Amino acid sequence: MQKKLMATYILIISLTIIIAVLFSWNKGNQYFRDTVRKDTETKGQLLIDILTNEAENDSLDFQAFADRYSSKSEVRITLIDMEGIVVADSDEDYRIMDNHAFRNEVSRAIKGEIASKIRYSDTLGTYYLYTALPISIKGFQGVLRLSMPLIEIQNIAIDMIKYVVYGILIGAVIAVIIAYIVTKRFMEPLGQLTQAAIKISEGNYNDKIYIRSKDETGKLAEAFNDMSVKLSLNMWKLEKRNREFESVLSSMINGVVAVDEDYKVFLYNSKLNQILNIQEDIVGKSIYEVIRNTTIFNVLEKSIEQNEYIVDETIIKSNKKDKTVRVYANPIFAPKRASIKTMGTLLVIRDITQMKKLETMRSDFVSNVTHELNTPLTSIRGFVDTLKNGAIKDEKVAARFLDIIDIETERLSLLIQDILSLSAIENMEDEKNSSDNNIGEIINEVTEILNPKLENKDINIDIRVKKNVTYNCNRNRIKQLIINLMDNAIKYTEKGSVIISCDESEEDIIIEVTDTGIGIEEQHIPRLFERFYRVDKGRSRNMGGTGLGLSIVKHIVGLYKGKIEVESNIGVGTTFTIRLPK
Template structure:
């Protein structure tokens, strides 16, 4: 900017100097020529008056004009009516050409007073001529007075040179002054520019200090105030951005805002992870470039086009599994114009686990209903039979009452297992923990379990000097009873072996049997509620279908893990690890 201002000053100075010199030259030139013209006319009038009444001879005229020419420095010429030079103060009249065709001579011979500036062939330079008629006793013609222009040009040239030198010196001084003025003028502007650059880099503490009372000083004060306000606003904005970033980061749902051109305006990390998108900047990218699921497109397009709330679900394949994603699209409207949609906010929620839990709940309700209905139906059928007269037959009545008793026990066991499972699921951690000897708990379990199943040997191996384990005694007994009783029920020949030992700071409980085994496709669901591999055998042995599910929940209550290995026709091994 300083260069532009300085260059503008220089151009103005140069143009002014050129105009001034040109105008001065024109005025000086005109002035001198006007002076010459006036002096020439004056000299001509004086000579005319002096010669008008004289009766001098030609020789006397020659002497007179030569003397007068020497005094005045003017060239004086007398020309007769035929155009011949009669006498001349500068040249020999006999050798001069006929002047009848000279413009000023021709007009003067015609009786006019005439002035001309032209080149003289005789003197070989420019002259100013003034001619007028002259009549006396001895001469009839014209008198012409002239002066060399070169002398005038020399004077004007000298003066113009002096003016030009003065103008150049003045211009240089003016340019120097312009440079100093622009420097002083640009210094506060340069300071403002420097500070503005520093502020643009994020340093809002920079200030401008100027001891001036003019507009520049006011500008500096306003700039400092603006910087302070900008600092406050930026701090507030950073705080809000940090809060928004924290909210978006901490959200368990995926969030993305899409403008009316389907370009991403805002998103959080959960959105990229939920849809298994690459970790790169997705701002201002089309949503179509990132998501390929048509059902999601339908929801987005309807929400944007219809400017209304939309929701739906889509199935996305991620990490080798199908995930159910719930999408909620909500239009964002302008505060000033409630009918103008600015963008659409999309909320993505992984509801896969929720849907699985809903399915489990439905299956649980269905299974519980079925399991409760079966013994109740049996009980009701036998009661109706007894009421209809079978009670009179003692043998039949006793058999029916035995069946009713068995079904009642089965119903009681089912309800107890459901209550137990419900209790365990609601616990966050085990309560009433005490250190117990596992060998004592195992002995108590052995006293409860049947040991007289024909063809099945029960083997107990508990590590000697096994450290006490902190647990709920009843819960640990229930765990052992369920897995051992389950192995006994499904083993027709061979053995059921219980091993309890400590390994790497874990209590290990292993139950191995040589029973019927489990097909591989059933192993992943064996711990589900009411899941039975052989439903007929389970009902025959009086199982509720909740035993292994209870075992799994007890293991998880102690932050342990459970594993099952089985081969159909060869047996099953259940391994439990509980941390000390």
């Protein structure tokens, strides 16, 4: 800014100098020319008087007169008759000179005027002032012309202009110095204001301007400081509100995206990226570039067209796993004072995959429970009806029917017990009744409980437990886990061995149950831990299984934040590996 002001000052001073020089040159030159012209006319009158006196004394010699008075008057003297013929000249041979009748000053003098003319002389190579005066004396009538070179006048004018220019330049230098001091003094507070404004634009609102001046600059600085304080406070409030808003958005379990009337995204949260598998920033992009789902588009467009709340469900295709989402669309209404009614549309996308899965599981669970309860109840009712109709009189038949009723009743009891146990585990967030327990002792207790099931099978139980492995847990819960795993291993193994081992690492307690049984086909492994899922439904039910054992195992492992893995080969056997974090 200071440079621009200085450049402006210098330009103004330069233009002033140029105008002054041109004006001085023009006026000075004109002044000297007028002065010389008047002086020449005066000299001409004097020479005419002298020439008149000489003519009266009969001593008239024009050439002698011209030669004699030319040097005295410092002018060139030319005498011309009324026909324009030169009769005498102080500088040239008048006899060879051209007729001067058509020279402007001569022709006007012939007519009786005193005339002057500045003209370039080709003969002498310079500008001359020609002054012609009419003359009428005894024995001669014509024109007396005086010529004077203007080179001296120009030199005088140039010298004068030099002095004028020198004076102006000295004044200009002084003016520039003063202008520099003034602009510097004026620009210093403006520079401080500029630097402070730059800092504010960069986010620094704490910088203050200290100017003692009481003029407009000081008032400006004071207003700027007040503005800085207010701006800092407003920015703090705005940032706080933005942080709160962003925290609310990021904390939402649903994906949120807001689009304007041109279907361009101006707001979204990170949950949307997770649900729709978006890996880029989508602000400013069209919703059609970001999401490729017809149902979402229909919900959005219908909400905009009808200006109302719309809900629908759709499936988002993905390379990893398809997701079921529920889409809510609602217009974003502008404030009452705004000129427009709506500012766009808000889409809320909720991932209901797990909910749908739970609904399916709940439905399947009810169906399976109904089926599992209905089968033994139907059997019991059928045998009871048979006994009522007379079979009770046959002791052998009645005893066999009663044994079957007892078996089915036990199955019902076990099923209800497993359902209650599974429900209790599912509703627990963590294990409350826990203490340090020796895992080896629990395994030995389970082995003793299951020994009766080995009587009719050629199976050997191999226990491989590291000594003094303790774990903080509910003893009965871990006991139930091991019973279910070993019971399954014994059921599906006709001969060979069931190996149960317990070891520990720095981070986990590792329990493994390995059998040499029939094995499990690979397609069944992902669903092993579902409720009532059986690989061989008929065989499992005949063995007295409820279909809930492995589901209970999985929930117990989940209760302790552990992991369970299954490896199986058909005809070779199956290994269940459980890792419980310490």
